[in-house]
Amino acid sequence: MYHHLKDTVTSEISLVLDAVEEERIRQLMQSILSARTVVVHGAGRVGLACKAFSMRLGHLGRTAYAASDSTVPPVGTGDLVIVASSSGETQTSFDVGYLAKKNGAKIAVITAATHSRIGGLADVLIELKTQTKFGPTEDRASIQPMATLFEQSLQILFDVLVLMLMSETRQSHADLWSRHSNLD
Amino acid sequence: MYHHLKDTVTSEISLVLDAVEEERIRQLMQSILSARTVVVHGAGRVGLACKAFSMRLGHLGRTAYAASDSTVPPVGTGDLVIVASSSGETQTSFDVGYLAKKNGAKIAVITAATHSRIGGLADVLIELKTQTKFGPTEDRASIQPMATLFEQSLQILFDVLVLMLMSETRQSHADLWSRHSNLD
Amino acid sequence: MYHHLKDTVTSEISLVLDAVEEERIRQLMQSILSARTVVVHGAGRVGLACKAFSMRLGHLGRTAYAASDSTVPPVGTGDLVIVASSSGETQTSFDVGYLAKKNGAKIAVITAATHSRIGGLADVLIELKTQTKFGPTEDRASIQPMATLFEQSLQILFDVLVLMLMSETRQSHADLWSRHSNLD
Amino acid sequence: MYHHLKDTVTSEISLVLDAVEEERIRQLMQSILSARTVVVHGAGRVGLACKAFSMRLGHLGRTAYAASDSTVPPVGTGDLVIVASSSGETQTSFDVGYLAKKNGAKIAVITAATHSRIGGLADVLIELKTQTKFGPTEDRASIQPMATLFEQSLQILFDVLVLMLMSETRQSHADLWSRHSNLD
Numbered sequence: 001m002y003h004h005l006k007d008t009v010t011s012e013i014s015l016v017l018d019a020v021e022e023e024r025i026r027q028l029m030q031s032i033l034s035a036r037t038v039v040v041h042g043a044g045r046v047g048l049a050c051k052a053f054s055m056r057l058g059h060l061g062r063t064a065y066a067a068s069d070s071t072v073p074p075v076g077t078g079d080l081v082i083v084a085s086s087s088g089e090t091q092t093s094f095d096v097g098y099l100a101k102k103n104g105a106k107i108a109v110i111t112a113a114t115h116s117r118i119g120g121l122a123d124v125l126i127e128l129k130t131q132t133k134f135g136p137t138e139d140r141a142s143i144q145p146m147a148t149l150f151e152q153s154l155q156i157l158f159d160v161l162v163l164m165l166m167s168e169t170r171q172s173h174a175d176l177w178s179r180h181s182n183l184d
Numbered sequence: 185m186y187h188h189l190k191d192t193v194t195s196e197i198s199l200v201l202d203a204v205e206e207e208r209i210r211q212l213m214q215s216i217l218s219a220r221t222v223v224v225h226g227a228g229r230v231g232l233a234c235k236a237f238s239m240r241l242g243h244l245g246r247t248a249y250a251a252s253d254s255t256v257p258p259v260g261t262g263d264l265v266i267v268a269s270s271s272g273e274t275q276t277s278f279d280v281g282y283l284a285k286k287n288g289a290k291i292a293v294i295t296a297a298t299h300s301r302i303g304g305l306a307d308v309l310i311e312l313k314t315q316t317k318f319g320p321t322e323d324r325a326s327i328q329p330m331a332t333l334f335e336q337s338l339q340i341l342f343d344v345l346v347l348m349l350m351s352e353t354r355q356s357h358a359d360l361w362s363r364h365s366n367l368d
Numbered sequence: 369m370y371h372h373l374k375d376t377v378t379s380e381i382s383l384v385l386d387a388v389e390e391e392r393i394r395q396l397m398q399s400i401l402s403a404r405t406v407v408v409h410g411a412g413r414v415g416l417a418c419k420a421f422s423m424r425l426g427h428l429g430r431t432a433y434a435a436s437d438s439t440v441p442p443v444g445t446g447d448l449v450i451v452a453s454s455s456g457e458t459q460t461s462f463d464v465g466y467l468a469k470k471n472g473a474k475i476a477v478i479t480a481a482t483h484s485r486i487g488g489l490a491d492v493l494i495e496l497k498t499q500t501k502f503g504p505t506e507d508r509a510s511i512q513p514m515a516t517l518f519e520q521s522l523q524i525l526f527d528v529l530v531l532m533l534m535s536e537t538r539q540s541h542a543d544l545w546s547r548h549s550n551l552d
Numbered sequence: 553m554y555h556h557l558k559d560t561v562t563s564e565i566s567l568v569l570d571a572v573e574e575e576r577i578r579q580l581m582q583s584i585l586s587a588r589t590v591v592v593h594g595a596g597r598v599g600l601a602c603k604a605f606s607m608r609l610g611h612l613g614r615t616a617y618a619a620s621d622s623t624v625p626p627v628g629t630g631d632l633v634i635v636a637s638s639s640g641e642t643q644t645s646f647d648v649g650y651l652a653k654k655n656g657a658k659i660a661v662i663t664a665a666t667h668s669r670i671g672g673l674a675d676v677l678i679e680l681k682t683q684t685k686f687g688p689t690e691d692r693a694s695i696q697p698m699a700t701l702f703e704q705s706l707q708i709l710f711d712v713l714v715l716m717l718m719s720e721t722r723q724s725h726a727d728l729w730s731r732h733s734n735l736d
Contacts, residue, residue, distance in 0.1 A: 001348060005348065006201045007198075009340060009347075010194060010201070014191075020186070054622040054623065055229055055622045055623060056329075058623025058625070059330070065623070070603055070606040070607045070618045071607060072735065074731065074734040075735065090368060095459045095736075099459070099734060144346075145243070145346065145350065145361075146357065146360055146361060155339060156197075160186060160193055163327065164185060164186065166329065173329040180330070181228075181619075181626060182655050183591065183652060184227045184228060184274060184647075238439065239439060242438060248439055249438060249439070252620075253437045253439075254419055256551065257549070258547065259549075265551075276647055276648075283552075283643070362442070363441060365440040365443075366467060367407065367435055367440065367464050369719070370572070370574040370577045370712060371570070373712045373715050374712050377711060382558075382559075390555060411736045416600040423596065458736060511715065512714075513714070513729075514729060516714075520707065520708060523704065524562065527700055531696065535553070541698065
């Protein structure tokens with residue numbers, strides 16, 4: 001049962017990631033590289049993937065924050081705020097994106113619902129073709145509950161982006177380790 | 185470049201998960217089902233995967249906590265503490281596992297290093313055959329930096345376990361949604 | 369300088385707490401004792417005081433959560449959501465209070481601005497007469513920056529409430545210790 | 553009852569803060585001002601006071617982190633790690649202090665137990681004369697449970713230190729507001 005389920009899950013993730021347009025990922029990468037400060041935000045388990053990405057951005061030497069970090073500076077022109085939301089309607093995530101846009105930051109949105117309220121804020125828009133909390137649709141279903149497939153795809157998308165950023169900035173594994181906390 | 189990297193990453197994860205023994209996963213599942221309280225702990229990005237799993241355990245109706253939650257009760261006989269650590273040597277994670285064992289809880293360890301200090305605490309031991317922070321070895325390498333492959337595999341292992349728990353306890357997607365917070 | 373500043377700060381806090389109506393505190397205490405589940409929420413440093421209070425509610429044996437905990441259940445009739453906000457206008461805190469009220473929970477608000485949007489949601493309303501992020505007013509000023517005085521007063525108000533709850537439920541220090549995590 | 557308890561609590565805090573030696577506070581202030589990076593750490597509710605202080609250090613324009621933030625850099629010579637622990641024996645807090653010292657950082661410790669393991673790591677040592685988790689002693693008791701009095705005194709000590717840092721660096725309330733997040 002484990003091996004069968006594992007195969008289904010990894011296939012689901014692979015299909016979602018296949019459907020992402022490379023051009024959009026490159027736009028997001030360039031936005032990160034040209035930003036003064038990057039803030040990454042999402043709610044619940046999506047927020048955990050966002051925090052994980054902000055940690056790697058730190059390892060890459062970027063000035064980056066999860067929205068829950070202690071010393072997030074005010075954002076404005078020249079900064080990038082990345083908001084992820086499967087439904088694109090999470091109220092608290094909309095608030096963060098809305099406030100960031102109002103203050104002049106560039107907004108990147110990763111969502112399963114590009115026509116959502118949060119999608120509407122995007123300067124850079126990446127679609128992950130998964131079901132949302134509003135449930136499966138004809139061409140988007142998953143054996144997995146809730147927004148699991150979105151969260152998994154988001155996490156791996158971010159990790160692929162890390163590899164692209166490493167390549168673009170010519171950094172090695174050792175370069176990233178050198179910026180890792182030595183307190184745990 | 186994106187699609188090529190994405191294929192490599194999903195292949196890496198799939199290989200790691202293939203090598204996990206189903207029997208061990210079933211042991212972990214049974215330990216979860218028979219535990220009064222489950223606490224899940226890891227450091228850094230590993231800790232984020234642990235928190236994500238504790239959230240789903242809550243959705244499944246189990247009494248579960250991430251070690252950083254506000255009201256983690258004292259653990260003892262009848263409780264399960266799951267500790268994840270790629271190297272098996274993370275000091276703060278060892279502390280949690282050690283204290284849990286001393287207080288009588290059952291310990292499940294998920295690690296890339298079964299002969300580590302944390303591995304030595306395990307009642308249930310699951311190996312993810314990835315590189316650790318001590319670097320790649322002959323048969324364990326990854327194009328990905330740091331413990332990324334461990335973290336990804338851990339996250340998906342937990343999500344497969346969720347599917348097994350749903351099946352074992354005959355729960356639907358709707359059952360899980362019914363226990364989701366309505367405050368975000 | 370230290371001793372002079374320390375005296376001013378403790379006097380400021382004492383004055384704010386003196387002006388709180390005891391009857392309101394008793395209402396809040398009764399609401400906590402009659403609630404099935406209590407969720408406590410605030411943003412930023414106010415949120416830290418809220419999380420600290422949810423921890424003590426756990427020590428008191430109540431079913432309590434900070435809104436950021438892993439397994440916050442859906443709230444509804446019979447539950448209590450406590451929202452703290454100095455200005456009463458923090459968007460994400462308003463969202464939590466609004467969603468809680470819409471779902472049938474009772475709302476307690478602690479704020480310096482009772483006529484605010486968040487104040488307007490309250491079933492139980494407690495005023496802390498401090499300045500807010502909108503700055504000092506004629507009768508409300510502090511030598512301390514930002515919402516510091518609100519945060520300090522809130523923290524101590526919560527801690528006094530703990531003493532009242534201990535007395536009302538006849539619990540000793542040892543009773544609280546017995547529910548403390550044994551993993552740190 | 554509320555007003556009586558409130559008076560007792562604020563008196564307890566005031567007495568603890570009176571007994572702190574100003575010279576030690578000035579040492580801590582100078583250590584903060586000369587540090588490249590400041591990391592503040594504690595466990596549980598003590599950790600919340602530490603996170604609150606790291607937020608204000610950010611508002612003051614210092615490079616500061618709570619140990620749980622996303623992008624804590626490695627610390628070494630020229631950095632300051634502040635560890636707070638009432639008992640001075642909290643294992644995970646000892647680990648952080650120990651690792652910081654081993655890596656060359658300066659260590660400041662705030663504790664009720666100066667002869668503890670964590671106290672022994674200190675370059676700058678501040679005593680708050682309160683009871684610890686090991687219980688009250690002849691000259692240190694509190695009506696409040698657990699380490700509440702330590703946590704309250706710590707929070708206000710940090711806030712007084714903020715006022716001293718503002719004075720020393722000639723900053724106004726508006727200067728601090730200008731560095732506050734505009735995303736909530």
